[in-house]
Amino acid sequence: MTNEDVPSSAAPRSTFKTTLIRVLVVQVVALTVLALIQLRYHG
Amino acid sequence: MHWINWLIVVVYLAYVIIDGIRKSRDTDTIHGYFLASKSLPWWVVGLSVMATQLSAVTMIGTPGQGATDGIRFIQLYFGLPLAMVILGVTLVPFLHGSGVYTAYEYLERRFDARTRSLTAFLFLLSRGMSVGAIMAAPGVVLSAIFGIPLVWSVALIGVPTVIYTMVGGVQAVAWADVKQMVLIIVALLAIVVVLIIQMPVQPDDALRIAGATGRLKAFDFSFDLTETYTFWSGIIGGTFLMLSYFGTDQSQVQRYLAAESVDAARSSLLMSAYCKIPLQGLVLLVGVLVFVYYQFTPPPLLFNPTHESAVVAERGDVYDALRQDYTSTFKLREQAARAAVDATDENGAARAMETFLAREADIQAIRGRALTLAEEVTGEASRDTNYIIPRFVLSELPIGLTGLFIAGVLAAAMSSIAAELTSLSTTSVIDFYRRWVKDDADDAHYLRISRGATAFWGVFACVVAIYAATLGSLIEVVNRFGSFFYGSILGVFLLAMMPRAQGTGSFFGLLVGMGVVAAVAFGAPDVSYLWHNVIGAVTVVIVGLVLGGRGRGQEAQADRAPRLIVRL
Numbered sequence A: 001m002t003n004e005d006v007p008s009s010a011a012p013r014s015t016f017k018t019t020l021i022r023v024l025v026v027q028v029v030a031l032t033v034l035a036l037i038q039l040r041y042h043g
Numbered sequence B: 001m002h003w004i005n006w007l008i009v010v011v012y013l014a015y016v017i018i019d020g021i022r023k024s025r026d027t028d029t030i031h032g033y034f035l036a037s038k039s040l041p042w043w044v045v046g047l048s049v050m051a052t053q054l055s056a057v058t059m060i061g062t063p064g065q066g067a068t069d070g071i072r073f074i075q076l077y078f079g080l081p082l083a084m085v086i087l088g089v090t091l092v093p094f095l096h097g098s099g100v101y102t103a104y105e106y107l108e109r110r111f112d113a114r115t116r117s118l119t120a121f122l123f124l125l126s127r128g129m130s131v132g133a134i135m136a137a138p139g140v141v142l143s144a145i146f147g148i149p150l151v152w153s154v155a156l157i158g159v160p161t162v163i164y165t166m167v168g169g170v171q172a173v174a175w176a177d178v179k180q181m182v183l184i185i186v187a188l189l190a191i192v193v194v195l196i197i198q199m200p201v202q203p204d205d206a207l208r209i210a211g212a213t214g215r216l217k218a219f220d221f222s223f224d225l226t227e228t229y230t231f232w233s234g235i236i237g238g239t240f241l242m243l244s245y246f247g248t249d250q251s252q253v254q255r256y257l258a259a260e261s262v263d264a265a266r267s268s269l270l271m272s273a274y275c276k277i278p279l280q281g282l283v284l285l286v287g288v289l290v291f292v293y294y295q296f297t298p299p300p301l302l303f304n305p306t307h308e309s310a311v312v313a314e315r316g317d318v319y320d321a322l323r324q325d326y327t328s329t330f331k332l333r334e335q336a337a338r339a340a341v342d343a344t345d346e347n348g349a350a351r352a353m354e355t356f357l358a359r360e361a362d363i364q365a366i367r368g369r370a371l372t373l374a375e376e377v378t379g380e381a382s383r384d385t386n387y388i389i390p391r392f393v394l395s396e397l398p399i400g401l402t403g404l405f406i407a408g409v410l411a412a413a414m415s416s417i418a419a420e421l422t423s424l425s426t427t428s429v430i431d432f433y434r435r436w437v438k439d440d441a442d443d444a445h446y447l448r449i450s451r452g453a454t455a456f457w458g459v460f461a462c463v464v465a466i467y468a469a470t471l472g473s474l475i476e477v478v479n480r481f482g483s484f485f486y487g488s489i490l491g492v493f494l495l496a497m498m499p500r501a502q503g504t505g506s507f508f509g510l511l512v513g514m515g516v517v518a519a520v521a522f523g524a525p526d527v528s529y530l531w532h533n534v535i536g537a538v539t540v541v542i543v544g545l546v547l548g549g550r551g552r553g554q555e556a557q558a559d560r561a562p563r564l565i566v567r568l
Helices: A010-041 B003-026 B030-038 B042-053 B056-069 B072-077 B080-089 B091-097 B103-110 B113-146 B150-198 B203-212 B231-248 B250-257 B262-293 B305-342 B346-378 B385-396 B401-437 B443-466 B472-496 B503-523 B529-546 B552-560
Strands: none
Touching: A010 B080, A010 B203, A010 B262, B003 B150, B003 B401, B030 B150, B030 B250, B030 B401, B030 B443, B042 B150, B042 B250, B042 B262, B042 B401, B056 B072, B056 B113, B056 B150, B056 B262, B056 B385, B056 B401, B072 B231, B072 B262, B080 B091, B080 B231, B080 B262, B091 B103, B091 B250, B091 B262, B103 B113, B103 B250, B103 B401, B103 B472, B113 B150, B113 B250, B113 B305, B113 B385, B113 B401, B113 B443, B113 B472, B113 B503, B150 B262, B150 B401, B150 B443, B203 B262, B203 B305, B203 B346, B231 B250, B231 B472, B231 B529, B250 B262, B250 B401, B262 B385, B305 B346, B385 B401, B401 B443, B472 B503, B472 B529, B503 B529
């Protein structure tokens, strides 16, 4: 796919990947905390 | 309420108005008024986005939901981080870089005027009514809690908001959001700290009690389309909902269009990606802790004071009998809770917890009878979830903190309403007035019209809020209608990312998408609304691609317009 209006170099893609990984890590940590709470306390 | 608490509320309201007017100095053009001259740093936009999304219902209703239903509501936000990342690489750079004032303006460049006007009209219709509902929700609660007429509570929220929004535009709204967001977080953290300090049991024991009643169940992995909050509806439906909300709703889009750069706009959305789930967890935790607190401190039988007074006046004898039953059962439940906490061996703890759960069921049964009684007397649906937190705050929190929390509720209401007002005003002026009525006026003219439009929508919202009870069914119809096209509008923006898609397909795809969602909503009413977004978006994309043919004029127009190309 192409687009002339937005920079299409490899840099944005690598920034996106880094960001995606960071957000997913935070997401996994948040979900893990919730899972641990559920495992420990949910009757 | 103690005068010190009122003083805190009054100081907050005065500060918001003065600060808003102070921030209006740079808004002498519509670019400044609607987009803050694209000058806002990422953290201001990020906090503004979060404040906009956090309404008074979140401050009052969500902890109430935590108290009655637990934390499973958090699953709704599981799709949010992914949606933010997707938007950060697709819509945000295009919309920010294309110089548009509204998301719908872009659709004319990409497709045609009718697609733009239809989506903008649908936005005005749904948001126009919902802004009234957003104002009515805290207005009704504050009116009942303080015993003041609804007109006064609506004015308390509406008048300062309309003043600083009308005078200062997006710049004033965004900077006010920053302070309001800080106030909201401080109020929430303070209430958690006070709850932990005042709780007669250790935090670990408090969580054990909450967990035993199912209130700490965050995950439900069942794939049930009729269940609103499941892991799958959150991950799939939630992602589509957040893409729709943050990507196509002008109240959100306008925030990041005002950012100083594309990177600032992207980063502002990522703030939500990082913080939303923990923040929502904090809000729900408040509710869970309030539930545990009321295991050891007698709660009111009915939390809505207006309903309680009405029941006492008309069916006092029946209510007294229920209250006696409630008091004695509460003592038994409290004993069982303490026995469960104090038990030294595992078997003893399990037995005590079983007794506690049986007493808890008795309490809920008595509350159910009281709510039914209130419904019979008042003729209103008596779900008092929204009154749990205000009653707790007024009766249990120390002086000063009560005022802080009420100011926090007002802040949450005002930040959401201000965003809605600016977006309604922008869409009215840019997508209709400037597009169809007068396209060659000078900036001063548009600025006057914009301020007038903001004032109009502010007054409209107040009127809808005051007559919310009378308009109840109308608002419900509009909200339901709104859910028909939310996902469908997302579908139009998804089509905009696809080179094959053209104006005719997008326009009719939007109509068919709304029709299909309406058919699902009426034909299978049990299917959760979260799935409507998925159904609408997918239908629009399929129809849009199938109808992909285009006329020559559209072809030329489409080739000139930037496309939103997914690079994932």
